[in-house]
Amino acid sequence: MATPVIMPRQGQSVESCILTEWKVNVGDQVAEGDVLAVIETDKASFDLESTASGSVLALFWEADDDVPVLANVAAIGNEGEDVEEFRPEGQGGASAPVAEAPTPAAADSVAQSTSPVATTVPAAAPAGGSLVASSGVSPRARRLALKHGIDPESLPGSGPEGRVIERDIEAVISGRPRLSATARARSLAEDLERPARGTGLAGMVRSQDLKVPGSVEGAEISPVKGIRKVIAERMIESLQTTAQLTLQASFELTKAQAYRKERLDAGQSKVSLNDVIAHGIIKTLAEHPEMNAHFLGDRIATFEKVHLGVAVDTPRGLLVPVISNASDLSIEQVSAEVKKLAGACREGTISPDNLSGGSFTLTNLGMLGVETFTPVLNAPEVAILGVGGIVLKPKRTESGEVEHVDTLPLSLTIDHQAVDGAPAARFLQSLVERLENTPGA
Template sequence: MATEVLMPRQGQSVESCIIIEWKVNEGDVVTEGQTLCEVETDKATFEVEATAAGTMLGIFYPAEADVEVLKVIAAIGEPGEDISALRPSDESAEEKPETGNVKPEEEPVVQEAPASSFTSQVSNFSGGVSPRAKNLAEKKGVDATTLAGTGPNGRVIERDVAAAQAVTPAAQAKAAAEGLDIPATGTGLGGRVVAADLGSTGDMHVAPTMDFPGATKEIPVKGVRKVVAGRMLASLQNTAQLTLNTSADARSVLGYRSKCKAAPEEAGVGGISINDVVLYATIKTLGEFPELNAHMLGDKIVEFDNVHLGFAVDTPRGLMVPVIRYANLMTLKQLSAETKRLAMACIEGTIDPDALSGGTFTVTNLGAMGIESFTPVLNAPEVGILGVCSIQPKPVMKGSDVEFVPHMGLSLTFDHAAADGAPAARFLASMRIKLAAFELTLAG
């Protein structure tokens, strides 16, 4: 009997995976445990292995197909076996896959204007709505049946709703009655599209029709880039973001880092970085300001007793934010080790997708790149995100003299709908104190 190969579930938050490349062709003999294909979630890349030895009797989805988890993607068995019962009925599986060494025929790229009218959006809806997408749509006030789904068979999944813009019922009715286009953003609260916005395109991301001289390259927006784009846009549209900037005396931090580098190897502190120090001080400060270690969920704010700290990692595939679970219960050495483990897993593409969600506060560090001040974008529904900037000399009055003291820039973005400016400013003041006397912070 033929053995089915399933699209594996890569974490509880993953609904589908994109097949990047098939490593085998139909008819190839494979061994158990052999890599059959590479798949990509919206967060990481994984290999799918053969669950049995035999002949590849069927490959049911082509490269670039977005396949729902636990779907049958291939079949392995003895030559001549009937696999019709295993073959999926999805429209996306009807195309013959491009596998192995088969070189796909190049086709000219044709740019089409996005279907933006209300009536065309409704007519394109055929694949259903996932439960997670339905819950998010209810929170955002988005009609999921008007969205073009990017999931398997046109299914609307959570990321489609996250990137969608809310449209008022009046605007929907007017668009349907008069055949008007619905712009991607509106003039209503949080970018909501109202009736007065109809008739204008409103979408600055539509490519202009004019020709540009010279060669160009089109890069599909997918995978991590697509997820980041959708989340950042949704964050700015749906939260009241405000950024406060300050700087902290960095002499104590630099001194502690020098001591760690000079310490004997058996002490195990040589690998502690300035970023580890900042993360540790952030965790200690969040214990004093629970209103920033929180989620803003529309009609309620959830404050957390423990700190699950997210930190931004630059990877070849794009920005990732792994989460250090129960960071408030760790020593500095434990925190440093866990930070390095998660960062390396992100860079290598082996991170567990569940490790990329569930944060209560985020830190993003651009200091190594010489950035002196910036405006971090909230990782909604988190209430706060701290941007860490470079260390620069700052003139400080000492009596009647001026002394140049190294200072580290700090930029705190917070959701003003959930927290006021005064506690946010006090958070930064406490951070400055902890960084200026870090060894006391460590002892406390």
């Protein structure tokens, strides 16, 4: 009996996964544990492994589909076994055919034997394995269409009762360029666009002349999918549903750098400037709880503890793992958690549960040479802090002389629906004072 393969639950907070890529085709032989597909949650990527050995009988979803967890995604078994009982409601997908479909020639024969005017007859089965209905195509029209790589079933007919006849095919041919045999096969199989004139002899369109629909001359076109699609949707949603205001400040690095050196001299673990800032945010939020909140339209949820999100750049895109209950941790523990979560993000092993539930986010572009920028809110959070690169600034000493010191720019974006400018400015002021005077405390 065939065995279904289900979409696994990737963490308690995940309700669906994006099936980004199939690694197998219907008919392939697989063993238990073989990779069938690549799946993604909101931002993490995983391999979907087979839970049985045998032949791939059906793939119930297409690439880029958003598949509910615990739904059947494929069926594995012996050739010829029925898989319809496992097919999710409303899903087609690809299946191994259970019966041979009639050929185009056979369909024409049926059409001629029933009536001078073809009504509805079975046509050749498409890739999905099920039969589709034809509106009627004359034998001469079908032969001419197949010769020129045209799908006659997709054309409106000018014959009796809408039947597609030879002149309908000729009209299409007259408005289309000549295609090489390879180009004709590719254009039908991959649904590619044909240019008005190709690079072949007398303008013949060759395989390399075909284009992806919507392509732009001189540009490579790639679909927006997976993590990039999720990020795009969340960024535009953030800007459309929040009133974002950004405040700028900077703090002098003298004592923060001295604190880091003292730790090393005392044999303590190394902490980065980002760790010092993260710890400073956590401590300062205890004094300004209105910044540690979610705006929910008609409600504001203020958190008792800080759940700090830290943006991480990965090959798959921007991920924001969350340090839960960060307010209970020491600076050493915060530093260790940041390293652990960032590593899991870059390796693709981060749990989806670690990518949600943040109450405040920290993002740092300073290491990439960016001095200041405007971070976008990770809604429904009401605030996010951006950190830029080190900038040398003049400072007037108590004696009146001017000296240059290293400073670090900070950019605080708030949701003005939930937080006013003055409270946000006070939070930023408190954070600067802490980082300048008692870093790590």
